[in-house]
Amino acid sequence: MMVKKKLARFLSFRYVLLALILLILAGGLVMLPKVEKQEGIHAEQLLNKAISTERYVSTDELSDKIISQDPSFILVDVRDPQSFNEYSLPNAVNIPLRNLLDEEYEAYINQTQYDVIFYSNDNFYADQAWVLGNRLGYQNLRVLKGGINEWYNSIINPTVPNEQLAAEDFELYSTRKAASMFFGVMYPEQNRVEEPVIEKPAARKVVPVKKKKKRPVEGGC
């Protein structure tokens, strides 16, 4: 009986102790969230991703994708609506940088089905959109390297390579030129070429026929 009593007293005391400790800990848990909740991935992780150039898509790659009707990506123009309306890439969505995190656009950039290619005039604002989106853990975000300006310099108005350059440069130029025609640019020779093509064979046809007639004449002489 004595043992039982002692044990019981001790145990009831322990309960109070346990309850106290639990209360203190619970209080501590209430204090913890006071440290501001961290949004998104760790800064070091974000830096590592941002330093790498993996996110960049070149203008040549992009024009290839558009021409071959690759369905795996969506284009997001982060410039203001005015610039967007003036000129933008085919089928692009306009999400001005300031509205990037608005709820109505979240469905475009926070999904895993498509690659999202951001672009602006250069890749300055597009990179900013990329950094913020990546911090929030959005997947498959890419950036058009050089933006619209590079698009103009390489695809819309490609520089004609000078004659000393390698054959690849000429190949690249003709690919880009063909691409630029796809995107609406017209070249003077584009129209001119067609007619001479018809004329020249006609001229050739006439001449050989005459020569044949003349040869027998010569031989006869």
Add this chain to the structure above:
Amino acid sequence: MKELEKVKRISISSTLFILAVLVGVLAYERPENMYARNTKSTLEDLTRLNYIIPMDKLDSPDVVLVDIRRPYDFEQGHLENAINIPAAEILREENKKIFRKLKDSNKLAVLYGNKIEEANIPFLLLYQLGYDNVKLLSVNNKYLHNSLITESADVEKPVANIRAFIDESVRNATKKEEVKKPAVIPKKVIPVKKKKKLPVEGGC
């Protein structure tokens, strides 16, 4: 006795629970770099504040230039009085200390790289971590003939009006075609060749 065992079990489990909580609290680790701004407020600041400093406003003594290029580039040539903190290393403890010190002494840390787009990333990251004394210098640098050439950069300035360029190309293409048509037609006349061949025939 049964009751005693129940009590025993409860006390053991509650001790375990407390232990688990203690371990959790001790192991609770704050991330090494704490963001001071969330993405929404960062974005708002980006569109509202001016964080780009032109070259000619650098004279203030409260400005410290930070070169974010690799040490190799830095040693080849850099802007006067700049310190080198490569972009990949901005989160190192000693480098963060530098930025913290600058912030505490109310100085501006102005970042630059080979292109302003390059300095953009470290700037944005530092800004989100709370270093709002960090700005961007609007210059592009390139290394040419053993010297660093620094040009002011126009951020996001369009190089051309593409819509106008395309319209112009279409207009040119259709116009020139009409002009050249008459010029092409005379080429059809080849009788010149006939004349040359006739004398040959005659010679024979």
